[in-house]
Amino acid sequence: xxxxxxxxxxxxxxxxxxxxxxxxxxxxxTENTIRINNQxxxxxxxxxxxxxxxxxxxxxxxxxxxxxxWMQGIQFLTATGQISTxxxxxxxxxxxxxxxSLLVDNIDHPKPKGATEGTVLGPFHTHDAADLSMGxxxxxxxxxxxxICVCSVKDSQGKGVAGVKxxxxxxxxxxxxxxxxxxxxxxxxxxxxxxxxxGKFWYKAVVPxxxxxxxxxxxxxxxxxxxxxxxxxAHMHFMFEKSGYDNLITALYVRGDKYESSDAVxxxxxxxxxxxxxxxxxxxxEYGVPESTRLLEWEFVLVSEEETRELRNKLAKEAMETLGLxxxxxxxxxxxxxxx
Amino acid sequence: xxxxxxxxxxxxxxxxxxxxxxxxxxxxxTENTIRINNQxxxxxxxxxxxxxxxxxxxxxxxxxxxxxxWMQGIQFLTATGQISTxxxxxxxxxxxxxxxSLLVDNIDHPKPKGATEGTVLGPFHTHDAADLSMGxxxxxxxxxxxxICVCSVKDSQGKGVAGVKxxxxxxxxxxxxxxxxxxxxxxxxxxxxxxxxxGKFWYKAVVPxxxxxxxxxxxxxxxxxxxxxxxxxAHMHFMFEKSGYDNLITALYVRGDKYESSDAVxxxxxxxxxxxxxxxxxxxxEYGVPESTRLLEWEFVLVSEEETRELRNKLAKEAMETLGLxxxxxxxxxxxxxxx
Numbered sequence: 001x002x003x004x005x006x007x008x009x010x011x012x013x014x015x016x017x018x019x020x021x022x023x024x025x026x027x028x029x030t031e032n033t034i035r036i037n038n039q040x041x042x043x044x045x046x047x048x049x050x051x052x053x054x055x056x057x058x059x060x061x062x063x064x065x066x067x068x069x070w071m072q073g074i075q076f077l078t079a080t081g082q083i084s085t086x087x088x089x090x091x092x093x094x095x096x097x098x099x100x101s102l103l104v105d106n107i108d109h110p111k112p113k114g115a116t117e118g119t120v121l122g123p124f125h126t127h128d129a130a131d132l133s134m135g136x137x138x139x140x141x142x143x144x145x146x147x148i149c150v151c152s153v154k155d156s157q158g159k160g161v162a163g164v165k166x167x168x169x170x171x172x173x174x175x176x177x178x179x180x181x182x183x184x185x186x187x188x189x190x191x192x193x194x195x196x197x198x199g200k201f202w203y204k205a206v207v208p209x210x211x212x213x214x215x216x217x218x219x220x221x222x223x224x225x226x227x228x229x230x231x232x233x234a235h236m237h238f239m240f241e242k243s244g245y246d247n248l249i250t251a252l253y254v255r256g257d258k259y260e261s262s263d264a265v266x267x268x269x270x271x272x273x274x275x276x277x278x279x280x281x282x283x284x285x286e287y288g289v290p291e292s293t294r295l296l297e298w299e300f301v302l303v304s305e306e307e308t309r310e311l312r313n314k315l316a317k318e319a320m321e322t323l324g325l326x327x328x329x330x331x332x333x334x335x336x337x338x339x340x
Numbered sequence: 341x342x343x344x345x346x347x348x349x350x351x352x353x354x355x356x357x358x359x360x361x362x363x364x365x366x367x368x369x370t371e372n373t374i375r376i377n378n379q380x381x382x383x384x385x386x387x388x389x390x391x392x393x394x395x396x397x398x399x400x401x402x403x404x405x406x407x408x409x410w411m412q413g414i415q416f417l418t419a420t421g422q423i424s425t426x427x428x429x430x431x432x433x434x435x436x437x438x439x440x441s442l443l444v445d446n447i448d449h450p451k452p453k454g455a456t457e458g459t460v461l462g463p464f465h466t467h468d469a470a471d472l473s474m475g476x477x478x479x480x481x482x483x484x485x486x487x488i489c490v491c492s493v494k495d496s497q498g499k500g501v502a503g504v505k506x507x508x509x510x511x512x513x514x515x516x517x518x519x520x521x522x523x524x525x526x527x528x529x530x531x532x533x534x535x536x537x538x539g540k541f542w543y544k545a546v547v548p549x550x551x552x553x554x555x556x557x558x559x560x561x562x563x564x565x566x567x568x569x570x571x572x573x574a575h576m577h578f579m580f581e582k583s584g585y586d587n588l589i590t591a592l593y594v595r596g597d598k599y600e601s602s603d604a605v606x607x608x609x610x611x612x613x614x615x616x617x618x619x620x621x622x623x624x625x626e627y628g629v630p631e632s633t634r635l636l637e638w639e640f641v642l643v644s645e646e647e648t649r650e651l652r653n654k655l656a657k658e659a660m661e662t663l664g665l666x667x668x669x670x671x672x673x674x675x676x677x678x679x680x
Contacts, residue, residue: 020601022608024439026446029606033439036602039567048409049566051402053438055395060443062391062663064656064675067448067589069388070440074431081421081431091414091421098393099364099373100410103400106366108407226389227379249407261360262376266369268362316404323402335404 030057043336076218083217087179089123093219096120096265097228109246110311114156115303119267121249122237123214124177125169132191135287137204139189144173144206147294148279148287153199153240154301160199161302167192167239168203175211202287207276207294208234210259223264230264233257240300246308252298274298309333370397383676416558423557427519429463433559436460436605437568449586450651454496455643459607461589462577463554464517465509472531475627477544479529484513484546487634488619488627493539493580494641500539501642507532507579508543515551542627547616547634548574550599563604570604573597580640586648592638614638649673 019035030053037049059065080090095101101120109118132138138149149168153161169190171177178188193201212230215223223230234254241247251267252274253260260268277295284291303311313330320328320335327338359375370393377389399405420430435441441460449458472478478489489508493501509530511517518528533541552570555563563570574594581587591607592614593600600608617635624631643651653670660668660675667678 021603021606022601023610024442024446024606026443029439029443029446033606036568037566040565041567042565045565048403048405051399055399056438056440057443059391059395060440060447061659062665063388064447064652064659065388065444066674067444069674070435070444070448074429074435077417077431078421078424078429081418081424084418084421089414089418091417095410095414098396099369100396100400102364103366103369103397104405104407104410106364106369107400107404108410225380225382225385226377227381228376261362263361266361266364266373270363312404319401319404325402334406334409 026061030054033057044331044334047335047337076222079218087126087184088214090214090217090219092121092123093213093217093265094222096122096213096267097219097223099266102266105249107315108312109248110308110315111303112156112307112311114301116248116250116300117269117271118248118250119269119272120251120265121239122265122267124179125167125237125239126179126187126190129167129169129187129190129192132193132203134193134196135202135204136191138168138191139170139172139204139206141172141189141206145294146289146292147205147207147276147296148202148283148289149205149236149296149298150202150283150287151200151296151298151300153195153201154299155245156301156303156307160195160197161242161245162195162197162199164195164199164240164242164245164302165192166195166201167241168205168236170205170208170236171211171234173206173209175209180214204289205236205296208236208254210234210257213264228264229259229262231259232263232265233259233268235267236296238300240302242302244305245302246305248300248302250300252296366401370394373397384671384674387675387677416562419558427466427524428554430554430557430559432461432463433553433557433605434562436462436553436607437559437563439606442606445589447655448652449588450648450655451643452496452647452651454641456588456590456640457609457611458588458590459609459612460591460605461579462605462607464519465507465577465579466519466527466530469507469509469527469530469532472533472543474533474536475542475544476531478508478531479510479512479544479546481512481529481546485634486629486632487545487547487616487636488542488623488629489545489576489636489638490542490623490627491540491636491638491640493535493541494639495585496641496643496647500535500537501582501585502535502537502539504535504539504580504582504585504642505532506535506541507581508545508576510545510548510576511551511574513546513549515549520554544629545576545636548576548594550574550597553604568604569599569602571599572603572605573599573608575607576636578640580642582642584645585642586645588640588642590640592636 019032033053034050038046040046084090105118153164155161195201210233215230234257235251237251239249253268255273255275279293279295312333328335359372373393374390378386380386424430445458493504495501535541550573555570574597575591577591579589593608595613595615619633619635652673656675668675
């Protein structure tokens with residue numbers, strides 16, 4: 001049994017013969033756990049597991065984690081899984097409030113200058129939203145403040161991109177997504193659009209409002225224990241998909257919201273804050289809406305898959321070098337240890 | 341917004357004013373997440389969360405975790421919670437196969453030389469086991485190989501300890517705990533005993549057999565993906581409780597089991613391996629059992645709470661110093677950062 005683990009990422013070796021697992025100690029259990037896991041034939045999994053085990057064990061060693069605290073953690077994670085349903089994803093919420101979701105989006109979807117930045121997916125995206133025709137109503141909430149969204153999708157050269165699938169979802173006027181309403185029989189406040197030949201798309205919605213993330217479960221208890229509020233500033237979610245372009249998961253935030261700089265899930269970026277205006281007389285006529293209708297205008301800029309892959313690889317290599325992991329290679333955009 | 345995080349444990353400062361959370365990047369999100377969590381008034385929680393967030397983020401940064409991998413992780417954890425029930429604890433199983441459970445036991449229940457070592461609790465302890473009188477049957481499995489267990493509990497001076505509550509649980513002859521049997525109406529293969537005035541206790545059981553941990557769920561899938569087997573060598577679990585003594589969670593392993601040095605949950609320690617003998621003619625008469633009855637004899641040695649606390653504090657301080665965390669203090673046996 002080899003001894004000791006370290007905080008520095010170790011290159012995971014090719015699968016060794018099975019180690020003898022007996023009399024494991026605080027000092028040698030990490031290395032031995034990694035060695036038994038290294039029987040896995042997939043090098044990326046070996047690397048992920050070796051880092052996961054090292055961090056998990058280092059966490060316990062550095063904090064001298066007690067059996068009681070460990071059991072509280074077990075119970076917290078179990079409750080987090082058990083409150084999750086088809087329409088509630090408490091583990092995504094947990095990842096969001098710990099900053100992991102935004103971090104992963106930043107890592108996996110790097111953006112060159114000028115491209116629309118990404119942000120957290122959140123736990124409320126569904127796969128059952130209706131297809132909307134141009135100008136159709138996304139929200140049927142009578143109490144919401146009517147707003148039309150007039151948008152376009154461009155590429156990095158400023159050319160409109162046609163046929164992009166655009167998934168949009170927002171809260172109702174009381175700050176709830178449809179899936180949070182008891183007795184939901186069909187989707188509302190969400191829809192799927194496709195950009196026209198010039199990259200344009202528009203639809204009728206309501207002005208989104210600030211809201212607390214679901215806080216009646218384990219994540220809410222954790223936030224309360226930490227002295228943190230559960231609010232997100234008003235925003236509308238967007239997801240863009242078209243072959244040849246990197247998927248863009250983003251959101252637009254309403255300027256001036258009081259939670260603009262304390263979003264419970266760390267999602268706000270200055271470049272994604274929008275001014276909600278009111279339609280002009282001409283626009284009211286053009287879009288067939290009353291003159292009091294609010295207006296969200298925005299131009300989204302997608303990045304090609306190729307440009308994203310190159311940027312992701314470049315940043316991954318730089319990060320690996322900073323960590324002293326020069327014997328890594330990039331496979332499918334992800335680092336794996338070089339094996340002799 | 342302060343920049344960058346590091347793998348070195350940072351002393352968590354007293355709660356700062358709420359940081360501005362906007363435009364968070366791969367480099368600065370860790371520090372900012374810790375700062376918002378530091379609104380928590382409990383210093384131990386602040387320390388735990390600061391290390392948790394640092395390790396979670398470092399894991400994502402070092403592996404360049406992809407959105408797809410993150411989603412697989414979310415789904416895995418959700419499934420792990422959802423398969424858990426009152427009688428199945430898949431998160432404990434996950435902790436066990438990642439080596440965390442044994443590590444935490446080693447940290448929280450350090451043993452001086454001569455004391456019985458601890459090992460993993462496992463997911464099968466319940467709170468509904470019947471109280472057994474001396475010599476009563478723990479197992480009612482007719483197919484099992486009958487065995488009597490003749491044991492004693494001593495203190496570090498070799499003196500018998502009376503009135504210790506001893507929780508014992510084992511598999512049936514087919515390698516299943518009662519809770520794994522459909523239609524369980526009452527506990528079997530488990531019981532609670534109390535040591536007599538000399539520290540002795542004895543009961544009738546069956547010889548435990550090797551078995552795979554439950555592998556029809558997420559943890560089983562993970563083991564398979566890693567190329568690991570799911571087996572534990574034959575063993576019997578024990579938990580000792582008496583005021584003034586450190587709780588002892590341990591197990592005895594049957595010598596010669598083919599999984600003795602590859603336990604799926606890393607629980608085997610040489611000092612906990614026992615020879616299963618057969619009763620002598622005299623013992624058969626003394627305990628009123630047939631002469632073919634197998635025999636497990638063992639002497640357990642408990643450590644006082646005070647001695648454990650001193651040892652735990654000493655080891656925690658040494659570990660903190662090794663980590664360069666000299667501005668920590670030990671509160672209730674656990675490290676917390678010194679606050680000015």
